[in-house]
Amino acid sequence: MKLLPCSAAKTSSPAIQNSVEDELEMATVRHRPEALELLEAQSKFTKKELQILYRGFKNECPSGVVNEETFKEIYSQFFPQGDSTTYAHFLFNAFDTDHNGAVSFEDFINGLSILLRGTVQEKLNWAFNLYDINKDGYITKEEMLDIMKAIYDMMGKCTYPVLKEDAPRQHVETFFQKMDKNKDGVVTIDEFIESCQKDENIMRSMQLFENVI
Amino acid sequence: MAAGVAAWLPFARAAAIGWMPVANCPMPLAPADKNKRQDELIILNVSGRRFQTWRTTLERYPDTLLGSTEKEFFFNEDTKEYFFDRDPEVFRCVLNFYRTGKLHYPRYECISAYDDELAFYGILPEIIGDCCYEEYKDRKRENAERLMDDNDSENNQESMPSLSFRQTMWRAFENPHTSTLALVFYYVTGFFIAVSVITNVVETVPCGTVPGSKELPCGERYSVAFFCLDTACVMIFTVEYLLRLFAPPSRYRFIRSVMSIIDVVAIMPYYIGLVMTDNEDVSGAFVTLRVFRVFRIFKFSRHSQGLRILGYTLKSCASELGFLLFSLTMAIIIFATVMFYAEKGSSASKFTSIPASFWYTIVTMTTLGYGDMVPKTIAGKIFGSICSLSGVLVIALPVPVIVSNFSRIYHQNQRADKRRAQKKARLARIRVAKTGSSNAYLHSKRNGLLNEALELTGTPEDEHMGKTTSLIESQHHHLLHCLEKTTGLSYLVDDPLLSVRTSTIKNHEFIDEQMFEQNCMESSMQNYPSTRSPSLSSHPGLTTTCCSRRSKKTTHLPNSNLPATRLRSMQELSTIHIQGSEQPSLTTRPPPTTSK
Numbered sequence: 001m002k003l004l005p006c007s008a009a010k011t012s013s014p015a016i017q018n019s020v021e022d023e024l025e026m027a028t029v030r031h032r033p034e035a036l037e038l039l040e041a042q043s044k045f046t047k048k049e050l051q052i053l054y055r056g057f058k059n060e061c062p063s064g065v066v067n068e069e070t071f072k073e074i075y076s077q078f079f080p081q082g083d084s085t086t087y088a089h090f091l092f093n094a095f096d097t098d099h100n101g102a103v104s105f106e107d108f109i110n111g112l113s114i115l116l117r118g119t120v121q122e123k124l125n126w127a128f129n130l131y132d133i134n135k136d137g138y139i140t141k142e143e144m145l146d147i148m149k150a151i152y153d154m155m156g157k158c159t160y161p162v163l164k165e166d167a168p169r170q171h172v173e174t175f176f177q178k179m180d181k182n183k184d185g186v187v188t189i190d191e192f193i194e195s196c197q198k199d200e201n202i203m204r205s206m207q208l209f210e211n212v213i
Numbered sequence: 214m215a216a217g218v219a220a221w222l223p224f225a226r227a228a229a230i231g232w233m234p235v236a237n238c239p240m241p242l243a244p245a246d247k248n249k250r251q252d253e254l255i256i257l258n259v260s261g262r263r264f265q266t267w268r269t270t271l272e273r274y275p276d277t278l279l280g281s282t283e284k285e286f287f288f289n290e291d292t293k294e295y296f297f298d299r300d301p302e303v304f305r306c307v308l309n310f311y312r313t314g315k316l317h318y319p320r321y322e323c324i325s326a327y328d329d330e331l332a333f334y335g336i337l338p339e340i341i342g343d344c345c346y347e348e349y350k351d352r353k354r355e356n357a358e359r360l361m362d363d364n365d366s367e368n369n370q371e372s373m374p375s376l377s378f379r380q381t382m383w384r385a386f387e388n389p390h391t392s393t394l395a396l397v398f399y400y401v402t403g404f405f406i407a408v409s410v411i412t413n414v415v416e417t418v419p420c421g422t423v424p425g426s427k428e429l430p431c432g433e434r435y436s437v438a439f440f441c442l443d444t445a446c447v448m449i450f451t452v453e454y455l456l457r458l459f460a461p462p463s464r465y466r467f468i469r470s471v472m473s474i475i476d477v478v479a480i481m482p483y484y485i486g487l488v489m490t491d492n493e494d495v496s497g498a499f500v501t502l503r504v505f506r507v508f509r510i511f512k513f514s515r516h517s518q519g520l521r522i523l524g525y526t527l528k529s530c531a532s533e534l535g536f537l538l539f540s541l542t543m544a545i546i547i548f549a550t551v552m553f554y555a556e557k558g559s560s561a562s563k564f565t566s567i568p569a570s571f572w573y574t575i576v577t578m579t580t581l582g583y584g585d586m587v588p589k590t591i592a593g594k595i596f597g598s599i600c601s602l603s604g605v606l607v608i609a610l611p612v613p614v615i616v617s618n619f620s621r622i623y624h625q626n627q628r629a630d631k632r633r634a635q636k637k638a639r640l641a642r643i644r645v646a647k648t649g650s651s652n653a654y655l656h657s658k659r660n661g662l663l664n665e666a667l668e669l670t671g672t673p674e675d676e677h678m679g680k681t682t683s684l685i686e687s688q689h690h691h692l693l694h695c696l697e698k699t700t701g702l703s704y705l706v707d708d709p710l711l712s713v714r715t716s717t718i719k720n721h722e723f724i725d726e727q728m729f730e731q732n733c734m735e736s737s738m739q740n741y742p743s744t745r746s747p748s749l750s751s752h753p754g755l756t757t758t759c760c761s762r763r764s765k766k767t768t769h770l771p772n773s774n775l776p777a778t779r780l781r782s783m784q785e786l787s788t789i790h791i792q793g794s795e796q797p798s799l800t801t802r803p804p805p806t807t808s809k
Contacts, residue, residue: 209226
C-alpha cells in the first residue's frame with residue numbers, strides 16, 4: 001500500500017511478483033479432457049459411466065485438473081479423524097502417471113479403469129506402483145514403512161486398541177516375510193505378484209470393489 | 214460431507230485396493246447396491262417453474278426434504294414430476310445448495326420468508342456459506358429485535374387487571390402515559406426541577422445594591438425567599454425519591470442505577486447543610502457541596518428521551534472516547550515537552566514548566582487559541598503550528614464514529630416510536646378483519662334462520678336472503694354451530710325479523726355483543742364476569758370492554774332497521790340499537806342436555 005506518492009516501488013518484491021504469476025497461472029490452467037469416444041476406447045468404462053464420473057470430477061475441480069492440495073483435501077474428507085495427507089500424497093503420485101503435478105481427467109480415468117475394471121494382474125501392478133515411492137522397481141523396507149505409517153495415520157489417535165509405536169514396523173516385517181522370497185531386503189514386482197496370487201485373502205479382496213461405479 | 218465429495222466416494226473406494234496387499238486379515242463384504250438404478254433427471258415443478266436436476270445431486274444430502282424419500286409425498290403421478298407449491302425464487306438458492314454445496318442468502322429476500330423456506334426443505338440455516346452468513350445473521354438479529362420491541366410494547370399495553378398498587382406505581386413512574394396521575398406527577402416534577410435549577414442560577418446574579426453595603430447577589434439579598442424555594446423543591450424531590458424507592462420490583466437494582474444516584478446527590482447538599490452548623494471551618498466545604506445542586510439538572514433526563522439517547526450513545530462509544538482521550542493525552546504530553554524546551558531560551562516566556570505548557574497545548578490542539586500563552590521563538594512557532602494541525606486531525610478521527618452511533622440509536626428509537634404509534638391503527642384494522650369473519654357466521658345464521666322462517670311461514674322473501682356461502686365457510690359455520698350445541702354458550706342474532714322466530718331457537722347460541730350488553734343491562738347483572746362472554750375473535754378487548762362500555766351507555770340510539778345481510782364492523786355494531794324485548798328470554802333458556 002502506498003501512502004506517500006513518492007515512495008513508488010521501483011523494484012517490486014519477488015514475493016509479490018510470484019503471486020501475480022501464480023494468479024495468472026491459476027487463471028489460465030484449464031484442461032479439457034479428450035473426446036468421450038476416445039476415453040471410452042482407452043478405458044473400460046461405458047459412456048454413461050464416464051459421464052457420471054466427469055460430472056463429479058468437474059464439480060469438484062472446475063478447472064479440469066486436480067492439484068495435490070485439492071486431492072489431499074478431498075481425500076481427507078473421507079477420513080476425518082486421522083491425517084490422510086501423507087497417504088494422499090502417495091496416492092496422488094500413483095495417479096499422476098506423467099508426473100506433471102496435476103491429475104487430469106484422463107489420468108483419473110486411467111487409474112480408475114485399472115482399479116475397477118482391470119485384471120488382477122493390473123491391479124497388483126498398480127498397487128506395486130503405489131508402494132514403490134521412487135518408482136525404481138523395488139520396494140524397500142523404508143518405502144514400505146512410509147506407506148504403512150501413512151495408512152496408520154489415517155486412523156487417527158483415538159483407536160482401540162491404542163496404536164503402539166512399533167506397530168507399523170511390525171506390520172512391515174510381516175509384509176516382507178510374506179513377500180520377500182529371496183530375503184534380499186527388497187520386493188520386486190514379480191515377487192510381489194507371485195506372493196499375492198498365492199494369498200487367498202488378497203485375491204478375494206481384490207474383487208471387492210468391482211461394482212463401485 | 215460436502216456435495217461433490219460424495220461423487221468422489223467411488224474413487225476413494227477404488228483407491229482402497231492399495232491397502233489390500235498389506236492387510237493381514239480378510240476384508241468385510243461390500244454393501245450391495247440394491248437400488249442400483251441409472252442416474253436419472255428428475256423434474257421439480259415449483260409453482261410452475263420447472264427445475265431439473267440429477268437424482269444423485271439431490272441425494273447428496275439425505276437428511277433434507279429433497280434428498281430423502283419425503284419428496285415422494287409431493288410426486289405427481291400424472292405429470293411424473295415433483296410439485297412444490299412454494300416460492301420459486303428461494304428454491305433457486307436451495308437447489309444451488311445441492312449443486313454446489315454452498316447455501317447463499319439473497320439480499321433482496323425477506324429474512325423470515327427465507328427462514329420459512331429453509332425450514333420447509335429441511336435445511337439448517339447454519340450452513341449458509343461464509344460469504345452470506347454475516348448478512349443473514351445481521352438481518353435476523355434486526356428482525357428479532359424488531360419483534361421483541363413489538364412484543365414488549367404489546368405486553369406493556371395489555372391491561373393486566375391484577376396489578377398490585379406497587380406495580381401500578383412502578384409502571385406509572387416508568388411510563389408516564391399510562392394514567393393521568395402519572396402524567397401530572399411527571400409534569401410537576403419537571404416543573405420543580407426547572408424551578409430549582411433556575412433558582413440556583415439566579416441566586417448568583419447581582420441584584421442591585423442595598424444602601425450601605427456593596428452589591429450583593431440575589432441569593433444573599435433575598436436569602437429567606439430562596440431558602441424557602443430550595444426547601445420546597447427538596448421536599449418534592451425527597452418525596453419523589455421515596456416513592457420511587459418504594460415502587461420498583463428490585464430495590465437493590467434501583468438503588469444502584471444512575472438515576473437514583475443523581476436523585477440522591479441532588480438532595481443531599483440541602484440536608485447536609487441543615488445538619489451542619491454555621492461553622493467557619495466547614496462552611497468552605499459546605500459551599501463546595503452546594504455545587505452538587507447543579508446535578509438536579511440531570512433529573513431532566515427522565516423527561517427527555519434525547520438526553521437518554523445521548524447518555525446511551527456515550528456509554529456505547531466508551532471505547533472510542535477512551536481512544537480519543539488516550540491519543541489526546543499522548544499528543545499533549547509530547548507537544549508540551551517540545552514547546553517547553555523550544556521556549557526555554559526566550560526571555561519572559563510563559564512556558565515556565567511542562568505542566569504549564571499543557572494548557573497551551575490543549576488550547577492550541579482544540580483550536581481555541583486564547584492567546585494568553587504564545588510562543589516567541591521561531592522553533593516554538595513552528596512546533597506550535599504543527600501542534601494545532603495535529604490537534605485537528607486527532608480530534609476529527611473518533612468523532613464521526615460517535616456521531617454515527619448516536620444517529621443509529623436515535624433513528625432506531627424513532628422507528629420504534631413510529632412503529633408503536635402505527636401499531637394501534639394496525640391492530641384496529643386487524644380487529645375489524647377478524648370480526649368480519651365472526652360476523653360472517655352471524656349472517657349465515659341469520660340467513661339460515663330466515664330460511665327456516667321462510668320454510669315455516671311459506672311466504673316468499675327477498676332473494677338476498679339466500680346468500681350462497683363457499684364450502685369452506687359453510688363448513689366453518691357448521692363447526693361453530695356444533696360448538697354451540699356442545700357448550701350451550703351462544704351468540705344471538707339481532708335481526709328484527711328474527712325476533713319473531715325466537716321460539717324456534719331452542720338452545721343457547723352465539724350472542725352478539727350488544728345483545729349481551731342488553732342482557733347485562735336488563736338482567737341488571739352488574740358484576741358480570743368478563744370471562745363468561747363468549748366471542749369468536751379471541752381478542753381480549755372484546756370481552757373486557759363489554760361491560761365497561763355497558764356502564765357508559767346511557768341512551769339508546771334510535772331504532773335502525775337494517776337488513777340482515779349488511780356486513781357490519783364491530784364499531785358499527787356497537788352503535789346499532791338493540792332490538793326488542795323478546796330477546797332477553799333467549800338467555801334464560803336452560804342449557805341443552807347434550808346426549809352422547
